[in-house]
Amino acid sequence: MTTSVFLAVLIAAALHAGWNVLVRVNLDRLLAVTLIQIGSGVLALAGLAFVPVPAFAAWPWITLSALMHIGYNVYLARAYRIGDLGQVYPIARGAAPLLVTLVSALWPGEPLTLGEVTGVLVLVGGIVTMAFVGGRHGAARIDRRSVGCALMTSCFIAAYTLSDGVGARANGDALSYTLWLFAVNGLVMGGVLWKLRGRHALATLGGYWRVGLGGGAMSLLAYGIAIWAMSRAPIALVAALRESSVLFALLMATLWLKEPLGRGRLMAAAMIFVGIAVMRLN
Template identity: 45%
Template sequence: MPDIPSGGAAVSAAVLTAAVLHAVWNALAHRIHDKLIGFALINLAYTGCAAVLVCLTPLPDARAWPFIAVSAALEVLSQLFLLRAYQLGDFGQMYPIARGTAPLLVAVASVTVLDRPVSAAELTGVLVVSCGLAGLALADGIPGRAQLPALAAAVATGVVIASYTVIDGTGVRHSGTVAGYIAWLFLCQGPVLPLIAWLRRGPALLDGLRPVCGVGLAGGVLSLLAYGLVIWAQAHGDLASVAALRETSILIAALIATLLFRERFGRLRLTASAAVLTGIAVLELTHP
């Protein structure tokens, strides 16, 4: 990870860049018809890139390893839930639900678990962003009973995302090396999804990998870059604000859903997007 100068502007720029990359890799994953193959390729890219990075970065401090282990397990769990959500639901609805539940949960955890005070302005910003994200998620109406399994998977994804966000925000501060923390985190989680895919499909998996290999691996590299930027930001900025700002990826995802997947944007989505931008402005004002 490059040595980016610390400060509010650099943190915001890193998180917003990560938001764009995150939306793009999720769109690439969703475009692959066989979602299990898509996620297996993404994780193969994690493994390959991380294997190189661990040779070039310092070993994290011993205090960080419990955080790395728990976060890696939660990252795998979140991908399994997200994979299921994408198998059952539409990208334009599942992505915002999965991402939109995290900021408020992180803010609450920052206060109740980590005993880190959050100012009234920051809490207002997080609430406004979260409300806007909820509006984006429900812009097409309240999901019916048939959509409940997909909804449950998306919400579960958001809960797990909030959990590992808090864990990484703490663990990286104990690691002594942001790049080393990122490298070992992805190396620990990377092989799990490909192994699961192999156990389910066997040698037939290789035939499914070939046609979408480039797209899947590109998605993995983008994902690693995105979360690497987020972890760097967590090491230099406020946890709740970083968590809220990164969810602007939903704005990008909404545009992708409209332009690429031909999903209707609509007035409600525009209003919800404006609410997200308002929340971001409030958060920015708290970090001059």
């Protein structure tokens, strides 16, 4: 992974944590997640006139990714409704790179070196440790429902990550793939919300359009960078490095949401830093 790709993915991680904090503040979780998706979809629609239509080979992956994003958004919203950002977010994001690393070694056939695998494992270990030393009730009182929803979220993350990594390569144009993907996702999630909550739920989102566009811009840029990076570096490495967003989420949760920051979380953060360093050196 080149230095430019490495730094770009770290920026994407910070942006990703930012829109997740917006989801956690003052809104019904499903409404908030859908608001971000619609916001990013609107911004993507505005850019479609400036990019080509994706190649035929990319459309199955766009379709699969859109379906996986439905599950991701629904389970993420459920997890945030039950648990703390500081616990839900690390679990949801931490298990995904392990799944991507295991699967990508077979498909699309990108086995990592021993040093790279070590870096991924240390980083993921720090992420998972962070999840289980904080939370609303501390390490001894972990809400099984929120953990279950977070783990389901991670499965959907792994699925759409692999789909989009392969899809962007098949398309040969990461920007075109990203904008069309987000445009489709925005439409699909708007339809899902209508089905689950009715027409009035969509009308409710109108009062939060600024949050939607702001969070949507962060989401679009964050994942757009990740898709671009996956077209230039092993998907598993990008997926793992992207989850350094947990560090940014920890900082935001501490400063803005007043969630506790203890010695355990600081030690977990140090593990994540070490994992990032090992990945970079290999």
